[in-house]
Amino acid sequence: MKMSLTKKLAFGFILTVMVSIAIVAIISNIMINFRFNEYLISQQKNKINNVCKMAEDLYNKDNGFSGTNTDEIKRYASVEDFLIEIKDANGNIIFNNNKVDNNMDYMMKSMMERKMGNYVEIKNNLMKDNKKIGSIVIGYFDKSYINSDALNFKITLNQSFMFSSLIALFIGFLVSFIFSKQISKPLIVINNVANKIRSGDLNARCKIKSSTNEIIELSESMNYLGDTLKKQEMLRKRSTADIAHELRTPLSTLKTHIEAMLDGIWAPTKERLESFYEEIERLIKLVNNLRSLSKLEEVNLNLSRSKFNVKDLVMSIIKNMESIYNKKNYKLIMGNTIDLEVFWDRDKIIQIMDNLLSNAYKYLESNGVVKIDMKREKNNIIIEVEDNGIGIPEKDLPYIFERFYRSDKSRSRNTGGSGIGLAITKALVEAHDGKIEVYSEEGKGTKFVIKMPFMEYSSIL
Ligand SMILES: Nc1ncnc2c1ncn2[C@@H]1O[C@H](COP(=O)(O)OP(=O)(O)OP(=O)(O)O)[C@@H](O)[C@H]1O
Ligand SMILES: [Mg+2]
Known part of the structure; x- marks a missing residue:
């Protein structure tokens, strides 16, 4: 596909920028997901520990689970989307937000709808002074820890990637524009000089200031080409005149002398015929040289060693x-x-x-x-x-x-x-x-x- 240098460079830069941003975004998403999930799981564990602590505190406050006020646990369970069942040491149920509210079906459904994953239950013993005071079962959906804060964080992260891509694209475009101008401008000058030389102006030369080595070399080569062509042109003109002169001199001498003999003015003496012979020899030598020269034009000069x-x-x-x-x-x-x-x-x-x-x-x-x-x-x-x-x-x-x-x-x-x-x-x-x-x-x-x-x-x- 034919494309201008500017377009090609801009396209290359933008493609590089986009690919780099996509790679960074994908890798950071993977890494952050991994670390973030680890963090959230540890948070979940803390919350479970908190519930256990809360239950133990209640036991201490009320000196046992009889007549316990479980409002605080209830609030906590609903905030954290936990299903909690606490039993005392005798196995009597002290708290159950599942059965108490009779809302289990509703919660399960809503959580499923929110794609919170599979339902998981964790059973812990409630201990005090190394004595079992009861047990607690905490049920939750294993993806429920991905709460709205976590989601917001990820969305903000990806938005910042989008935003930085736009800035990087703009910078990439700007840089490609400046670079391509720096490269294409001298190339246009060199091209103009080449066109001038092609149309016969053998004095045209490139005067280019560039920090790119290849461009300087190209401009020097173009100038060298101009010099060589000028030199060849000078030699060609000179040689055509020379050959014409070399041919004309002996031919006109021969012509006038033979005319004089034909008109009877000159007798065809031996010396005169000898001088004709010499002139003819010169012409033969010239023609032989020209023939050798045309042989030299052949690319491979065959040697018979x-x-x-x-x-x-x-x-x-x-x-x-x-x-x-x-x-x-x-x-x-x-x-x-x-x-x-x-x-x-x-x-x-x-x-x-x-x-x-x-x-x-x-x-x-x-x-x-x-x-x-x-x-x-x-x-x-x-x-x-x-x-x-x-x-x-x-x-x-x-x-x-x-x-x-x-x-x-x-x-x-x-x-x-x-x-x-x-x-x-x-x-x-x-x-x-x-x-x-x-x-x-x-x-x-x-x-x-x-x-x-x-x-x-x-x-x-
Ligand atoms: N030994 C030399 N002393 C002085 N000038 C020389 C000598 N050899 C070459 N030249 C110069 O170099 C030129 C080119 O030499 P070249 O042999 O190519 O051409 P030429 O002798 O003039 O003609 P041609 O060899 O084709 O008959 C000569 O015309 C002459 O000016
Ligand atoms: Mg010679």
Whole structure:
């Protein structure tokens, strides 16, 4: 059932209050009934003792039961609803309110009607100085002790329960109202912000003061979501412009040059065809990167792991790249290495290293040096690729692993590239449960550090 938070809280509070009062009322009624009955029974016993005392007093006053005035006992019997019969030591009846009044039937009937329970008789000896002076039989209805005072007490008690329930209900309602307002008010604000963000206002943020942790967390999450969406939106806009630029430049160069050849202005020389070829290569690389990127979108990046020696693999990558580096008099050197069999995806590791080494190459200056270091740290292998190139401005560092992000510096150098390489690299490292970090200082150089858990082939078999 759908219900507003206010209603739900109010309903919950009121239900709790009502159930608590009902439980208290039931338990106290049971306990009080029990104790009260005990008290009333003891009262009844006292009254019976009183009658016996009265009879003994009469005996003393009149020096025996002959000619006794029994008016007092009569009054007592009628007040307490007792049927009393007193006999002297010889068995002669001295007092009997039952037979004297001849009213027994009437009394019995009226008492039955008043639901006073079963008729009970108690027989006591009347004693004086350890001598039996007579006997007394007291008859009564076993529930007759529940007199009007007792009933009144119970009624008042239950009325006070009713009254306190009403007060508690009112307080419960008030508290639930205040609580629900405290909770629902910030939720309404957060909801409004969510709606604004949904309709495109990515600057909307929650400013909430609340003493409820969950609400503060929710508002912070909403603000974080806003920040992330804003950042993504900025990157999206930037990347669309970048891709358009990357595609347009080689395509328009190709177009004008081919037009010139078709018009006979330019001869199709070998050098010109080679430069066409280079432009086409750039386009192919861009398209390949875009394809890799779309593969990254797949939730599970499947690795095809195999056993290989990490040192051998890195050495062979360096060997392949060396000639390109040498052309510009750059150096690609191997620092520390570790000779270890790992169980990684070989092609993906090659792609990771290619991306890092080609980036470093693009941003090197004269006397450029790139150094690769490897070490083992517990169950991880750390691979560092460090260059002494132009470095990355601090403001760009948080974004360089984002798709299509390129620093302004790298654009101005016109090095080519679409800003996808590092996004792919990061995804590939993470697919191996690893991490990649970057440290850089403008004008000094850049260091990428990859930390990947290695699995020794023997431990998998
Ligand atoms: N070694 C480095 N030195 C200086 N800047 C770097 C270095 N590596 C990366 N960058 C910066 O990070 C940006 C992102 O790198 P990334 O590899 O993702 O893209 P790219 O190299 O520009 O293009 P692509 O790799 O898609 O061809 C680069 O444009 C550059 O600004
Ligand atoms: Mg790159």
